[in-house]
Amino acid sequence: MASMIFSDCSSSATARLLPLRCHKLHRSCSVLSFCRRVSLPLTSTRPLLPSLSSLQAHVSSTFVSVSVTAKMATESSAIVIDGKSVAKQIREEIAVEIARMREATGIVPGLAVILVGDRKDSATYVRNKKKACDGVGINSFEVNLPGDTTEQEVLNSITKFNEDPSVHGILVQLPLPKHMNEEKILNAVGIEKDVDGFHPLNIGRLAMRGREPLFVPCTPKGCIELLHRYGIQIKGKKAVVIGRSNIVGMPAALLLQREDATVTIVHSRTNNPEDIIRDADIIISAVGQANMVRGSWIKPGAVIIDVGINPVEDPESPRGYRLVGDVCYEEVVKVASAVTPVPGGVGPMTIAMLLSNTLSSAKRMHNFN
Numbered sequence: 001m002a003s004m005i006f007s008d009c010s011s012s013a014t015a016r017l018l019p020l021r022c023h024k025l026h027r028s029c030s031v032l033s034f035c036r037r038v039s040l041p042l043t044s045t046r047p048l049l050p051s052l053s054s055l056q057a058h059v060s061s062t063f064v065s066v067s068v069t070a071k072m073a074t075e076s077s078a079i080v081i082d083g084k085s086v087a088k089q090i091r092e093e094i095a096v097e098i099a100r101m102r103e104a105t106g107i108v109p110g111l112a113v114i115l116v117g118d119r120k121d122s123a124t125y126v127r128n129k130k131k132a133c134d135g136v137g138i139n140s141f142e143v144n145l146p147g148d149t150t151e152q153e154v155l156n157s158i159t160k161f162n163e164d165p166s167v168h169g170i171l172v173q174l175p176l177p178k179h180m181n182e183e184k185i186l187n188a189v190g191i192e193k194d195v196d197g198f199h200p201l202n203i204g205r206l207a208m209r210g211r212e213p214l215f216v217p218c219t220p221k222g223c224i225e226l227l228h229r230y231g232i233q234i235k236g237k238k239a240v241v242i243g244r245s246n247i248v249g250m251p252a253a254l255l256l257q258r259e260d261a262t263v264t265i266v267h268s269r270t271n272n273p274e275d276i277i278r279d280a281d282i283i284i285s286a287v288g289q290a291n292m293v294r295g296s297w298i299k300p301g302a303v304i305i306d307v308g309i310n311p312v313e314d315p316e317s318p319r320g321y322r323l324v325g326d327v328c329y330e331e332v333v334k335v336a337s338a339v340t341p342v343p344g345g346v347g348p349m350t351i352a353m354l355l356s357n358t359l360s361s362a363k364r365m366h367n368f369n
C-alpha cells in the first residue's frame, strides 16, 4: 500500500449517495437505468451523458437483467457510478453461468492465487478474491510463500498450476518482493490461464488491430464495463488516461482506443497535464496520488473513472486511515457529469472482472458456450 498521507480533500464529504427511484429503460436488456434528478452537467453545452434513447443504443449487450440503482451526490451534478452495485450484479450473472456449466459438464472453474511475502494490503486483496470466488462457485487455490522465497519456488508453483487441469486461471499477486524478476514470473504463466491479462502476448494482442487477446486486464476491463453499463458513449470521445503502468494505465489506453476513443496518455513527465486533462470527455486516472486531480482540471460534463486507491490518515476511521482516489472527489463531483467513488467504484469491478475472466477461461478450455 502506498505510504499514508494527510489530506484535506475528503473523498466522501459531499457524496451522500442517494438511491434513485428509477424507471427501467428496457427491462429485458442489460441496461443500467438511472434517473436524472438534477440537470446534467452544470455548464456543458454538449453533455457527454447521452439521452435516454441513445442510452438504449449504447448499452452493453453482454449481460442480462441489470437493475442497478444509480446514485447521485447531493448538491452536485455528477452521477455517481456505483461500481459496487454493478460488480454485485455481474457476480450474480457469473454465478448463474457457473451453475449452468457445472450442471451441463460437471466442471467448476478454478482460480489459483500466488501470494509472496506478508504485505497486509496484498493479503487483504487475496482474501477478498477468495471470498468473491466462494460467492460465485469458483474453486480457489492459494499458495502463500514467504517474502524471502526464491524466484524458482514461485516458478515451480506456476508450473504446477499450469499443468493442473482443475485450474483455469492463475494470478500472481503484485507487487512481488524486490529481489524477484517480475517479468520472468509473469511470462511463466500459461497464456491460456493468464486471467490477469498481464502476459506480454495478451498485452501485445490487445495493442494490435485485428488481433484478440485471450484475456483483458481486469482493472481496465472493469473501467470500460462501467462506462458501457452506464450507457456512456466512448466512440469519438477525447479520452485521457493518467498513468501508463503495465497493469492499469497502458492497457486502459489501449482498450479506450479499441473502443474508438481518441486517447492521450498523461504521465509523470507530461508538461502542463492540467491543460491536456481539461480537454478530455473521459478521464481514467491511475496514478496513486491522493486527490491529485482537481475540479479546475475538469471540463464541465466530463466522465471520470478514478482507479487510484490511496490511504489517507483518518483518526476517526477504525483502521486509522481511509481510502481515497486520485481525484479530489468533492471538487470534481460539482463539475463532472459522472464519477466513480473510492471506495465502491473501480475496485469491486476489478474483482468481478477476474471472476469473469476465470469463467471465460474454463468455458474456452472445455469448449462450453
Ligand SMILES: NC(=O)C1=CN([C@@H]2O[C@H](COP(=O)(O)OP(=O)(O)OC[C@H]3O[C@@H](n4cnc5c(N)ncnc54)[C@H](OP(=O)(O)O)[C@@H]3O)[C@@H](O)[C@H]2O)C=CC1
Pocket (backbone or CB within 6 Å): 219, 242, 243, 244, 245, 246, 247, 248, 249, 266, 267, 268, 269, 273, 286, 287, 288, 289, 307, 308, 309, 310, 346, 347, 348, 350
Ligand atoms: N481499483 C483497482 O482495482 C486498482 C487500483 N490500483 C491503484 O491505481 C493506482 C495506480 O496503480 P499502478 O498503475 O499500479 O501504479 P504505478 O505506480 O505502477 O503507475 C503510476 C503511473 O502514474 C504516473 N504518475 C505518477 N505521478 C504522476 C503525476 N504527478 N502526474 C501524472 N502521472 C503520474 C506514473 O508515471 P511514470 O510512468 O512517468 O512513472 C505511472 O505511469 C494506485 O493507487 C493503485 O493502488 C491499481 C490496480 C487496481
Ligand SMILES: Nc1nc(=O)c2c([nH]1)NC[C@@H]1CN(c3ccc(C(=O)N[C@@H](CCC(=O)O)C(=O)O)cc3)C=[N+]21
Pocket (backbone or CB within 6 Å): 124, 125, 171, 172, 173, 174, 175, 196, 218, 219, 309, 323, 342, 343, 344, 345, 346, 347, 348, 349, 350, 351
Ligand atoms: N496480480 C495482480 N492483479 C491485480 O488485479 C492487482 C494486483 N496484482 N495487485 C494489487 C492491485 C490492486 N487491486 C485491487 C483490487 C480490488 C480493490 C478493491 O476492491 N477495493 C475496494 C476497497 C477495499 C478496501 O476497503 O480495502 C474499493 O475500491 O471499493 C482494490 C485494488 C488489484 N490489484
